[in-house]
Amino acid sequence: MNDRTGSLRKAPAAIGETTANGEVARADTATSPANDSRALGFPGENFIIPLGAVVAALLCFGAGMLALGLNPLDVYVTIYKGAFGSWFSWQNTLQHAAPLILTGLCTALPAQLGLMIIGGEGALVVGAVVTVLTAVALQRLPPEIVLPAMVLASIIGGGIWIAFAGVLQHIRGVNETISSLLLNYIAIALMNHLVTGTIRDPTVVNRPSSWSIGDQNFLGNIPGMEVHWGLGFGIIACILCYILMNRTSFGFASRIVGGNLRAARVVGLPVGKLVITSCFLGGGAAGLAGMVEIAAGEGRVSSSIVVGYGYTGILIAFIARQNPLAVIPAALLLGGIRASGGLLQRRHGLPDASVLVLEGMMFILILVSETLYGRYRSRRRQ
Amino acid sequence: MAHDVKISRRTLMSGAAYGASAALVGGFPGMSAFAADSMVVGALYVGPKDDYGWNQAHSEGVRALKSMRGVTVNEEERVPETLEVQKSMESMIALDKASIIFATSYGYWDFMLKVAPKYPKSILLHAGPEVWNNTMPKNVGSYNGYIDEAQYVAGIVAGATSKTGKLGFVAAKPYPVAIRNINAFTLGARSVNPKATTQVIFTGDWVLPVKEAESVNTLADQGIDVVTCHVDSPKVVIETAEKRGIFSSGYHMNQAPLAPKGYLTGAEWNWSKVYADYVDWMRGNKEWPHTRRGALKEGLVRNSPYGPAVSEATRKQADAASDALKKGSKRIYSGPLKTNDGKVVIESGKSHEISDPWLESMNWLAEGVIGSTKG
Numbered sequence: 240m241n242d243r244t245g246s247l248r249k250a251p252a253a254i255g256e257t258t259a260n261g262e263v264a265r266a267d268t269a270t271s272p273a274n275d276s277r278a279l280g281f282p283g284e285n286f287i288i289p290l291g292a293v294v295a296a297l298l299c300f301g302a303g304m305l306a307l308g309l310n311p312l313d314v315y316v317t318i319y320k321g322a323f324g325s326w327f328s329w330q331n332t333l334q335h336a337a338p339l340i341l342t343g344l345c346t347a348l349p350a351q352l353g354l355m356i357i358g359g360e361g362a363l364v365v366g367a368v369v370t371v372l373t374a375v376a377l378q379r380l381p382p383e384i385v386l387p388a389m390v391l392a393s394i395i396g397g398g399i400w401i402a403f404a405g406v407l408q409h410i411r412g413v414n415e416t417i418s419s420l421l422l423n424y425i426a427i428a429l430m431n432h433l434v435t436g437t438i439r440d441p442t443v444v445n446r447p448s449s450w451s452i453g454d455q456n457f458l459g460n461i462p463g464m465e466v467h468w469g470l471g472f473g474i475i476a477c478i479l480c481y482i483l484m485n486r487t488s489f490g491f492a493s494r495i496v497g498g499n500l501r502a503a504r505v506v507g508l509p510v511g512k513l514v515i516t517s518c519f520l521g522g523g524a525a526g527l528a529g530m531v532e533i534a535a536g537e538g539r540v541s542s543s544i545v546v547g548y549g550y551t552g553i554l555i556a557f558i559a560r561q562n563p564l565a566v567i568p569a570a571l572l573l574g575g576i577r578a579s580g581g582l583l584q585r586r587h588g589l590p591d592a593s594v595l596v597l598e599g600m601m602f603i604l605i606l607v608s609e610t611l612y613g614r615y616r617s618r619r620r621q
Numbered sequence: 622m623a624h625d626v627k628i629s630r631r632t633l634m635s636g637a638a639y640g641a642s643a644a645l646v647g648g649f650p651g652m653s654a655f656a657a658d659s660m661v662v663g664a665l666y667v668g669p670k671d672d673y674g675w676n677q678a679h680s681e682g683v684r685a686l687k688s689m690r691g692v693t694v695n696e697e698e699r700v701p702e703t704l705e706v707q708k709s710m711e712s713m714i715a716l717d718k719a720s721i722i723f724a725t726s727y728g729y730w731d732f733m734l735k736v737a738p739k740y741p742k743s744i745l746l747h748a749g750p751e752v753w754n755n756t757m758p759k760n761v762g763s764y765n766g767y768i769d770e771a772q773y774v775a776g777i778v779a780g781a782t783s784k785t786g787k788l789g790f791v792a793a794k795p796y797p798v799a800i801r802n803i804n805a806f807t808l809g810a811r812s813v814n815p816k817a818t819t820q821v822i823f824t825g826d827w828v829l830p831v832k833e834a835e836s837v838n839t840l841a842d843q844g845i846d847v848v849t850c851h852v853d854s855p856k857v858v859i860e861t862a863e864k865r866g867i868f869s870s871g872y873h874m875n876q877a878p879l880a881p882k883g884y885l886t887g888a889e890w891n892w893s894k895v896y897a898d899y900v901d902w903m904r905g906n907k908e909w910p911h912t913r914r915g916a917l918k919e920g921l922v923r924n925s926p927y928g929p930a931v932s933e934a935t936r937k938q939a940d941a942a943s944d945a946l947k948k949g950s951k952r953i954y955s956g957p958l959k960t961n962d963g964k965v966v967i968e969s970g971k972s973h974e975i976s977d978p979w980l981e982s983m984n985w986l987a988e989g990v991i992g993s994t995k996g
Contacts, residue, residue, distance in 0.1 A: 320716070331712065334704075445702065536704045546701065581700070581708070581713075588696075590669075590698070591698050
């Protein structure tokens with residue numbers, strides 16, 4: 240590992256450190272000089288700055304609406320109604336949030352080690368393909384076996400996919416951001432190749448689709464609501480990741496790698512193992528999102544699986560400041576915005592891309608807001 | 622943009638009418654009467670609603686409903702054929718209180734069947750070849766036009782106007798509806814010019830602009846001087862033909878503005894009539910057909926106004942054929958009819974009317990078509 244890679248790793252460390260609760264923060268500060276910046280920030284900045292960026296994005300979006308001759312307040316009310324205004328809207332939002340929670344983890348988890356993985360889209364696609372293959376291979380078995388097998392297979396499939404980026408980064412120093420991005424295209428191309436050939440079900444005439452996982456293997460709804468179990472998977476995954484990163488020696492070691500790579504090497508931490516494992520777990524989460532989308536959706540893989548959940552997951556991880564628990568509310572926010580897209584079209588005649596414009600504005604402002612951490616307090620001290 | 626503002630205010634007003642705020646309704650005394658026979662219509666499109674093609678044809682039909690008293694129209698474009706469409710339909714019914722849903726893409730059908738039982742007070746209608754039967758929910762239906770009749774008339778215009786007798790057809794997929802169009806177009810052309818041929822190119826998908834442009838260029842290079850198509854957005858095909866200086870015949874809707882010189886005519890849908898009928902039936906609590914079909918006679922399909930390149934004699938020929946089809950004195954699929962590999966599919970003296978279910982599984986290309994359904 241040369242110095243350049245080392246410094247690359249350091250840069251996003253400011254993101255990785257923020258998940259800390261009090262205890263770990265103390266430990267971190269002791270081991271990693273990068274974390275000194277925390278002491279300079281104002282209390283609650285991890286919450287206030289991302290929130291400010293989201294509000295600023297909404298204001299920019301509103302200015303755009305004004306330019307189109309629409310009343311921005313009406314548009315905000317519509318977004319609220321479509322996302323959180325009624326039980327129906329809430330269910331719609333939760334349904335959208337389920338895969339987003341999981342793809343958010345795909346970026347948030349490796350970020351704890353200072354890695355910037357943006358391959359959630361590819362891992363989701365791989366997870367979806369593997370889900371169908373597993374279900375078809377085990378079609379004679381009862382759903383009690385097939386469902387867990389699909390979950391496991393999708394996690395392993397998506398995990399290996401992103402672990403590949405981790406391996407390349409660790410062994411050859413290949414930039415993991417670029418490699419994971421390119422892996423997205425490979426995954427999508429591979430999926431398209433398979434569904435137009437090898438695993439195509441010729442009885443589906445509408446568009447090339449794979450075989451079905453079988454009616455008995457669909458993922459049901461959580462009792463009492465019209466939201467599938469994918470939401471439960473997502474929440475459980477977030478809690479597990481939080482515990483892993485904040486309550487275990489694995490998490491502690493990972494955060495040291497994220498804080499200061501050299502220090503981690505000096506104290507003899509198995510950096511490679513940690514990097515590859517965290518990539519595997521992040522990819523596994525996105526792979527599980529693919530399983531959820533298949534088993535709660537059409538039961539078949541086709542090009543319609545590629546709707547940008549992986550890319551929205553990157554934004555979610557940033558809004559959540561890479562904290563696995565904060566991923567849940569961030570995913571709800573973005574899920575809500577996606578859920579309100581239809582209503583925006585119907586009420587205001589806006590094009591379907593308007594929610595993507597809003598997402599994009601949020602992304603830019605969140606990135607801009609990254610520069611604000613630690614500034615406010617330090618200036619006051621001077 | 623001013624247009625958009627108008628829409629937004631109108632939807633907002635009618636939103637108030639169905640009781641978002643009682644105080645507001647009280648404030649506009651006229652509105653309570655308006656609310657009594659107000660009706661919300663929701664429409665979903667798989668692509669952009671300004672695509673000069675399938676989606677725009679539907680959108681124009683739906684928007685025409687706005688002139689009907691008390692009708693509010695809610696449109697959603699680019700709705701993918703996934704769970705997303707199910708959510709959009711439910712949202713239109715639950716949040717907009719839509720009583721009629723027009724689902725205009727082929728892949729929406731299965732999702733529609735899942736949504737329908739939950740909302741028995743709304744009706745859900747699908748634009749496509751699916752046929753309702755009594756095992757399906759009572760509030761589901763489908764509507765479709767036999768547009769091959771309009772293609773036959775367009776074929777007559779193309780065959781009579783072409784100087785080389787070589788016609789071209791750019792189609793997305795070799796599925797029955799497209800094959801019917803290709804055959805009808807060719808049969809129309811050969812009814813006025815027995816030597817006419819139609820070269821077919823299948824692009825493989827509904828929207829492939831680059832491939833569509835390449836196909837038109839290839840056809841033009843082969844000396845073909847009239848092209849038509851069966852793709853979701855004929856814009857590229859028509860524009861490329863105009864650029865190459867050859868004639869074109871439209872599909873889905875009138876594309877004359879895209880090719881003022883070379884546009885001959887085209888096979889168009891007339892959805893505004895279909896949609897207005899459903900609104901009337903629902904309002905009058907009348908029985909409505911679960912499976913609605915029709916062609917030129919029923920006014921579900923029509924031909925674009927003739928372009929400047931179409932001669933007076935050709936116009937008369939085409940009009941006569943159109944009238945004969947409407948009266949039923951003429952059938953497109955009449956024997957003797959051979960396929961392009963020499964097999965007899967309809968024997969001499971026999972014929973099939975346009976609504977014959979046998980035609981809906983068409984997988985052969987008629988004599989005069991150059992190409993194969995294998996792609």
